[in-house]
Amino acid sequence: MPAPTAVHLDQLSQIALTVTDLDAARAFYGDTLGMRFLFDAGTLAFFQCGSVRLMLTAGAGPASDRTVLYFRVTDLEGLHAALAAREVHFEQGPHLIARMPDHELWMAFLRDPAGNLLGLMEEKKQAA
Numbered sequence: 001m002p003a004p005t006a007v008h009l010d011q012l013s014q015i016a017l018t019v020t021d022l023d024a025a026r027a028f029y030g031d032t033l034g035m036r037f038l039f040d041a042g043t044l045a046f047f048q049c050g051s052v053r054l055m056l057t058a059g060a061g062p063a064s065d066r067t068v069l070y071f072r073v074t075d076l077e078g079l080h081a082a083l084a085a086r087e088v089h090f091e092q093g094p095h096l097i098a099r100m101p102d103h104e105l106w107m108a109f110l111r112d113p114a115g116n117l118l119g120l121m122e123e124k125k126q127a128a
Contacts, residue, residue: 005078007086013121014053014070022058029054041098070119076106079120083110091117102126 019025026045030037035047035054043058053070073079076094084090091109098105103123110118 002078004085005075005082007079007082009071009073009120011072012052012069013072014055014068014119015049016055016057016068016070016119018067019056019058022056025056029056068117068119070107070121073120073122076108076120076122080108094120094122097121099126 029035038046045056047054094108097107106122108120
């Protein structure tokens with residue numbers, strides 16, 4: 001039986017912002033603020049902001065879902081199990097989000113005691 005995964009989140013990887021006009025937001029963050037555009041994915045636009053990725057999403061949802069903090073982790077399944085053992089409730093357990101050319105993006109979502117949405121993300125390298 002593998003050793004339990006230690007729980008220690010310390011690397012913020014991505015922030016999600018909900019915007020009402022994706023084209024205007026894309027122009028603002030890219031052209032006005034000079035952030036490096038990464039890619040579009042449907043109603044999402046991604047920019048690099050130092051070591052943190054900014055995800056802009058079009059639409060409106062509950063106020064608690066408008067800003068999401070994403071933490072980079074190295075063992076999503078192990079961390080999920082460790083947090084579940086601490087009685088943390090997950091909105092969604094570990095699941096595949098996207099297959100990129102050199103890795104798979106996996107995520108899980110949970111809420112803090114105030115109802116804020118937190119994402120745990122792991123970029124799993126694909127076997128050569």
